[in-house]
Amino acid sequence: MLKSLLLRRDLLQPHLPQLIGLCTRSPIHLKSTISRRTFCSKMNDNIELDAAKKLAAETAVDQYVTEDTKVLGIGSGSTIVFVVQRLAERVWKEGTLSELICVPSSFQARQLILDHNLTLGDLDRNYKIDVYIDGADEVDSSLVLIKGGGGCLMQEKIVASCAKTVVIVADYTKRSLRLGEQWCKGIPIEVAPLAHVPVKHKIEELFGGEAQLRIALKKAGPIVTDNGNFLLDWRFVAKREYDWNEVNKAISLIPGVLETGLFVNMAHKCYFGMANGTLKVQSK
Ligand SMILES: O=C(CO)[C@H](O)[C@H](O)COP(=O)(O)O
Numbered sequence: 001m002l003k004s005l006l007l008r009r010d011l012l013q014p015h016l017p018q019l020i021g022l023c024t025r026s027p028i029h030l031k032s033t034i035s036r037r038t039f040c041s042k043m044n045d046n047i048e049l050d051a052a053k054k055l056a057a058e059t060a061v062d063q064y065v066t067e068d069t070k071v072l073g074i075g076s077g078s079t080i081v082f083v084v085q086r087l088a089e090r091v092w093k094e095g096t097l098s099e100l101i102c103v104p105s106s107f108q109a110r111q112l113i114l115d116h117n118l119t120l121g122d123l124d125r126n127y128k129i130d131v132y133i134d135g136a137d138e139v140d141s142s143l144v145l146i147k148g149g150g151g152c153l154m155q156e157k158i159v160a161s162c163a164k165t166v167v168i169v170a171d172y173t174k175r176s177l178r179l180g181e182q183w184c185k186g187i188p189i190e191v192a193p194l195a196h197v198p199v200k201h202k203i204e205e206l207f208g209g210e211a212q213l214r215i216a217l218k219k220a221g222p223i224v225t226d227n228g229n230f231l232l233d234w235r236f237v238a239k240r241e242y243d244w245n246e247v248n249k250a251i252s253l254i255p256g257v258l259e260t261g262l263f264v265n266m267a268h269k270c271y272f273g274m275a276n277g278t279l280k281v282q283s284k
Helices: 002-007 009-025 027-064 078-093 107-115 153-161 193-207 244-252
Strands: 071-074 101-104 129-134 163-171 187-191 210-213 230-235 257-260 269-273 279-283
Touching (some): 027 078, 027 129, 027 279, 071 078, 071 107, 078 107, 078 129, 078 163, 101 107, 101 153, 153 163, 153 187, 153 257, 187 193, 193 210, 193 230, 244 257
Parallel strands (some): 071 101, 071 129, 129 163, 163 269
Antiparallel strands (some): 187 230, 187 257, 269 279
């Protein structure tokens, strides 16, 4: 039928505009146009986000890592990749920072240090850290951080606590006035596996909201941290006023809680790469 129609082009010709209109308006066509557009705008968002991360990361490295920096703590996440790349450039292309030792805060950070041929340190030998650079999931106006979206909060907090200066690098989506404005996945809390249910209920009773066990995507069951523990993501009550210092202390005291993803009074400076290619710096 189609073949015979195509052969009679003379008959089809006058109706072509309507036919084309029909085709372009068909739901399937519309759907694929929309999904192509969504795909493209997601791609653009990612390119913009990566540029913002890179700018924040490179500026922090260039301003905070000098020949006097002997030991540097390396955080975890996607922004940290740009930090390590810039460090490798400084060491291998520019021939500087030859004595720099890097202390990792996770399996990922350790791999990054090794992959870039930087000198790997550890807290046994390098427990005095000059500068710690890390990303964050959200940073409020007082530099209180939510960390642990990538599941590495416990080692991150330990390494950060050994540093004289803690510098945060992030893209513009992490910047907020109040916690919860940007990051809606909750505050990560690392717990001993056998305690995940009692800890969940205690947090909810004390502070409201809901604490959920983090489930793996490509494995059946919960996410297991680098330290062999589970994670709860506590979605607090967004409208409630919390004193994050007090909340952090209270949650840390619950038996079975190993660490919280609330970093209070730890960060000294935060570099945000903005969507328009500029940089915003926030200090204590
Ligand atoms: O806390 C972290 C990992 O546990 C990361 O620093 C945080 O999730 C930010 O990651 P990214 O740089 O990918 O946005």
